[in-house]
Amino acid sequence: MILVIGSNMTEAHPVAASFVKQAVLRGAQLYVVDPRRTALADMATLHIPIRVGSDVAFLNGLMHVLISENLYDREYVESRCTGFEKLKAKVQEYPPERASEICGISADMIRDVARRLASVKPGMLAYTLGITEHICGVSNVLSCANLQMLLGNVGFECGGVNPLRGQNNVQGACDMGALPNVFPGYQRVDNADARTKFEKAWGVKKLPDKPGLMIPQMIEGLTNGTVKLFYIFGENLANTEPDIRHVEHCLESAEFVVCHDIFQTETTRFAHVIFPAAAWSENDGTFTSSERRISRVRTASLPPGEAKPNWWIFKEIAKRMGHEWSAKSAREIWDNEISQLAPSMAGVKYARLRGDGLQWPAPNEEHPGTATLHRDRFTSGLGALTPVDWIPPAEVPDEDYPLVLSTGRRLYHYHTRTQTGRSAGLNDLLGEETADISPSDAKALSIGHGEMIGVKSRRGQVFVKANITDRIPQGVVWMAFHFREACANWLTNPAFDPITLTAEYKACAVRIEKVGEKTDQRI
Amino acid sequence: MSSGTFLLDGKTVSFRPGESILDAARKNATDIPTLCFLRGTTPTGACRICLVEVKGMRTLSAACSTPVSPGMEVLTDTPRVHAARKLNVELLLSSGRHDCLLCESSGNCKLQELAYRYQIDGSLFKKPDQFYPTEDANPLIVRDYSRCILCGRCVQACNELVVNRAISHGYRGAKSKIVTGGDAPYHQSECVFCGQCVEVCPTGALTEKKAKGTARAWETKKIRTTCPYCGVGCQMWLHVKDDRIVKVTAAEGAAPNRGRLCVKGRFGYDFIYSEERLKTPMIRENGQLREASWDEALDLVAAKLKETIERHGPDAIAGVSSARSINEDSYQMQKLFRSVIGTNNIDHCART
Structure with a gap:
């Protein structure tokens, strides 16, 4: 049994989706929770079209049924989890009737889904950014974990809570400590022992002990003067962050901007120095996938012109600032530094990465790697059931902006198209953005399929063709951020989860207009 | 049993x-x-x-x-087994236009291998003189029906491996054809261009448009690598000739993708060779970017970093690493920020 929530897998992770679809063909039950009727929903046992941003209410409603009907895995919860009484008290506030009012799914269907989820073991839950890209992203994730723990589904193959990572190496960038609060291997910067260890390894006297800024704070810091120099490596922030006009104002305010990239982008327009970098197949190195699998990347050709590997550029800057780093290749960086410093990857060496790579934790060189976490016991001891409340999105529809804009990715392009936009054929398959709207909203405004419309939020306005489809529920507009002109991020709301500072890309209020005299043409 | x-x-x-x-x-x-x-x-x-x-x-x-x-x-x-196999290969060879000299799949063709093994040339039976026209109106995949032996591997792959359910067997008898819904061309059908059908085609019936004429199978070396797109981490072979990727195929049997790729992974490789690639360091001067040497650009950035640290402290510097690039690059960047600059202001797009 597979529960997919907030994940348009067939477009964003097509190969992962193929395994889910295969499981369905072989008899697995599939439950797809998504406001849109995605392609995966077509194959689902049930499609559960909750309202945008109502995940916690829906999940709490399910858990209310599991507990009140005594369907949860009592033995698992008692032996492996903690916090049940508090969770129980919280979900008691969400009887199916109340959950139904918030999420738009009937109370009977909530009961039905809860009973079905409790009827098969193990069950897998997979989520993507539909869960995290909300001001309550952390609560959404905790709710997914609560549900899976109540069902006794964590710690098993084909079970667990499985976030599908959006980028090839977003897992790896986290693992490597490209985060403001941890060194490589998730060792905290505010832990004195960890700092001592890294000070010794890196040959420096004192490492900073205060967690640093997260991206939204960095961007804001450019306008309030706390951040003077902004160093952007392989990111197109001017297109990917919510509220483009504001982000560009911030980037413009920087005293000095350094970029590494393989192309000029909307972001390099703000750079004072651009370093030309080696791209994917010009590198030797490693990527780490969603399933913590460290796999090799190998060189097929040399970088063009004078472009250089990024690791070399960082090393050269360090040298000019008085630090000689000895590693002369990515392999030396991994074998001599990363695997020495990150205990969970101590057993990972390049010599072991032939073939299918290794899944960390692999604490020693004899360790075969770990496919499933939390087997027998949770890594942290007991699984913490954590009660959470539903809150609405930061911006909800009103009279002026009566529709919800939700955003995401489309099959034929990747992010801001720096790569796919320059790969022959892909632009032919998808050459422009559309605003996907429901037939009823289109009818109400007499909008025809393919007609140019204006989509306007409190941040900005774009002009884009209407794509009328019954995959979109009434009241929702759906767009992606692949194309600059009609990028959803001219409209999105820079409201953030208070813990992770993940932006609420999945919900803001907009209105749509036929393009005519009434339309405000200003962008 | x-x-x-x-x-x-x-x-x-x-x-x-x-x-x-x-x-x-x-x-x-x-x-x-x-x-x-x-x-x-x-x-x-x-x-x-x-x-x-x-x-x-x-x-x-x-x-x-x-x-x-x-x-x-x-x-x-046994002789009976071999005679039957040989006859079947002969019939398959005779069913179409299997002219290996011009075929994109020469050297990577199961039918060619079998013909060689059984030492036959397909001349025993009369070939049909009419075929369905070749379809190459879409940007990525060429469907040459004159080379299709109706083995159905593409149908199996589409329906049972990637489960896109875009193609099936259509028509009957001598008119048999692999079809999309309504026999529409690929780009007007349910096809999502994952190219799995091309990957499994044992002849030259399905080939990659972009690879056409670039390399013979035996001229390429295969380099195993990891896909640069989503976080699934698909394992792939880069088919490389003269230091240039001409084609990408899935690493069969490898974890995690077990021989599958999607449209981006299979066909989204040639951005590497775009003329728009950055080839030299650039420095902004009087509002305009100009080319610079590595020494000049690196010296300038190091000087600016030092100057900012002196004037405003290390926390006035912030950096964003790349979730697209290799682990070792992110490691080096956070090491630069923490141990050289002296700040934990290092992040990447995991949260956005």
Whole structure:
């Protein structure tokens, strides 16, 4: 049994989706929770079209049924989890009737889904950014974990809570400590022992002990003067962050901007120095996938012109600032530094990465790697059931902006198209953005399929063709951020989860207009 | 059905319940050629190349789709078997325009291999003189029906491996054709251009448009790598000629993708060779970017970093690493920020 929530897998992770679809063909039950009727929903046992941003209410409603009907895995919860009484008290506030009012799914269907989820073991839950890209992203994730723990589904193959990572190496960038609060291997910067260890390894006297800024704070810091120099490596922030006009104002305010990239982008327009970098197949190195699998990347050709590997550029800057780093290749960086410093990857060496790579934790060189976490016991001891409340999105529809804009990715392009936009054929398959709207909203405004419309939020306005489809529920507009002109991020709301500072890309209020005299043409 | 033993070319060998003759034979290092067989999908027995003799059966049996039963006597290497296989290859060769000289798949063609093995040229039977026209209106995949032997591997891959369910067998008899819904061209159909059909096509019926004319199979070296797009981490082969990727295929059997790729992974590689690639360091001067040497650009950035640290402290510097690039790059960047600059202001797009 597979529960997919907030994940348009067939477009964003097509190969992962193929395994889910295969499981369905072989008899697995599939439950797809998504406001849109995605392609995966077509194959689902049930499609559960909750309202945008109502995940916690829906999940709490399910858990209310599991507990009140005594369907949860009592033995698992008692032996492996903690916090049940508090969770129980919280979900008691969400009887199916109340959950139904918030999420738009009937109370009977909530009961039905809860009973079905409790009827098969193990069950897998997979989520993507539909869960995290909300001001309550952390609560959404905790709710997914609560549900899976109540069902006794964590710690098993084909079970667990499985976030599908959006980028090839977003897992790896986290693992490597490209985060403001941890060194490589998730060792905290505010832990004195960890700092001592890294000070010794890196040959420096004192490492900073205060967690640093997260991206939204960095961007804001450019306008309030706390951040003077902004160093952007392989990111197109001017297109990917919510509220483009504001982000560009911030980037413009920087005293000095350094970029590494393989192309000029909307972001390099703000750079004072651009370093030309080696791209994917010009590198030797490693990527780490969603399933913590460290796999090799190998060189097929040399970088063009004078472009250089990024690791070399960082090393050269360090040298000019008085630090000689000895590693002369990515392999030396991994074998001599990363695997020495990150205990969970101590057993990972390049010599072991032939073939299918290794899944960390692999604490020693004899360790075969770990496919499933939390087997027998949770890594942290007991699984913490954590009660959470539903809150609405930061911006909800009103009279002026009566529709919800939700955003995401489309099959034929990747992010801001720096790569796919320059790969022959892909632009032919998808050459422009559309605003996907429901037939009823289109009818109400007499909008025809393919007609140019204006989509306007409190941040900005774009002009884009209407794509009328019954995959979109009434009241929702759906767009992606692949194309600059009609990028959803001219409209999105820079409201953030208070813990992770993940932006609420999945919900803001907009209105749509036929393009005519009434339309405000200003962008 | 119980497990047990059976006789394979006179030797007693064991088998698992439900195992096909083909699987049991391959486990015992016995060669049976196949053409339509596609691992991981339901065997169809369509091509009749894997024929074997089973004692007591009136006709030859397809090894891929015949389960072993206890005590079964199977012969894989008899004149009758080889004659039947040879005849079937001859018929398949005669069914289309299999002119290897011009075929994109020469050197990577199961039919060609079998013809060579059985030393036949397809001249025994009269070839049809009319075929469905080649379809190449879409940007990525060429469908040449004159080279299609209707083995159905593409149909199996589309329906059972990637489960996109875009193609099927259509029409009947001599008019048989692999079709999309309504027999529309790929780009007007349910096809999502994952290219799995091209990957499994055993002849030159389905080929990659971008690879056309760039390299013969034997001219390329294969380099194993990891896909640069989503977080699934698909394993792929880069087919490289003269330091240039000409094609990408999935690493068969490898974890995690088990021989599958999507449209971006398979066809989104040539941005590497875009003329718009940045080739030299650039420095902004009087509002305009100009080319610079590495020394000049690196010295400038190091000087600016030092100056900012002196004037405003290390926390006035912030950096964003790349979730697209290799682990070792992110490691180096956070090391630069923490140990050289002296700030933890290092982040990347995991949160956005």
